[in-house]
Amino acid sequence: MTPGRQSLIFDADDTLWENNVVFERVVDDFVEWLAHPTLDPVAIRTLLAEIEEANIVAHGYGSRVFLRSLADCFQRIAERPMDAAEQRRFDRFADAFSHNEVELIAGVADVLDELAARHDLYLMTKGKPDEQQRKIDVSGLAHHFRGIDIVPVKDPATYRRIVADRGLDPDRTWMIGNSPKSDVVAARAAGLRAVFVPHPNTWAHEHADLDASDPMIVRVDSFPDLLRHF
Template structure:
């Protein structure tokens, strides 16, 4: 068997809570504009705007906030009160300042793996926000490399692994997104471990490759040690 050298982890909704705050803000946004449209319709319109803006703003809270403002202006035909725009901005600021909440079993699992493998974080999103969360997580010192990227695809992973002197065949990526964390690394010949999160963003959904020999799924990060032991 190929020697496993690197364990790479996604950050948002793998190491700490993230999507939950987006959904809470989305609910507040729908309530804010309830006089103009049905909440379900607002959610659909916001999702359409986010999809359209990914190429402009990328992933993260700032793009989400701009998409909320754009949706509010569209729904109200440009008549959204300044107070509504201000409230949306305030919600975005709250998200950017929210404390980091580690998910269960994360701290002890990362600590237990240090020294046995080279540990990395490979995450996408806004640079400043991701740097803030990594710093506040208390985990930064356990990682040998931290990569914040604009998107996750096979080429992204190939370049990241190459910069760190490892091939995908010797790496394992662990994350909550099948689309971004697991499938691209499997395509390169690496290992992919899916850790489902109850609120994974709809854009990150994909079918699990159950028959792939290097695919694994665990209920929480505490199950990773069992996966590693099973590989011999």
């Protein structure tokens, strides 16, 4: 590690608090509700993943886009719109995203307390601004960060813009997150260093191969392990 004070940029969903597990529970309930006579659950999930990918490109990230994908999946399979009773049942899937609480991942608050005494902490999360801001507010973690950015996508251009806007030194800036694709690969492509913090429920769309020979990618087993490196 480079000695001295570093700039640490943290991902939010599934790095600081649980997120994808909520979506997975809704998918499980949705597939069970469909109970399709010929399509098995794997086929339904495959179709849903394809629809999600298209909707992400067209509409971005967030629970509203996810619910849209579920509705599109229903219509694709049923080959008709929902009737009134089905719509009422479908509306209950949105309840999973309407609560005003988040579940912090173990050790997050204490680790951020300690790291903030030695380094400059930032938060960068992608999604709909109102949805992500609500989770940030409810988390009680905002005071740890010198800056917070909610972005529509995490690609190399986004990282370069954030670094330039905040006057950060790429050689002393680390992106820390659970998503290989957007937290590690994209950050490294922008010239930043990266820490991969694995999560068992990382979204399938965020999977990517990491370069095992890259010395500027650090892997830890859990969030508290960051204290061994920073």
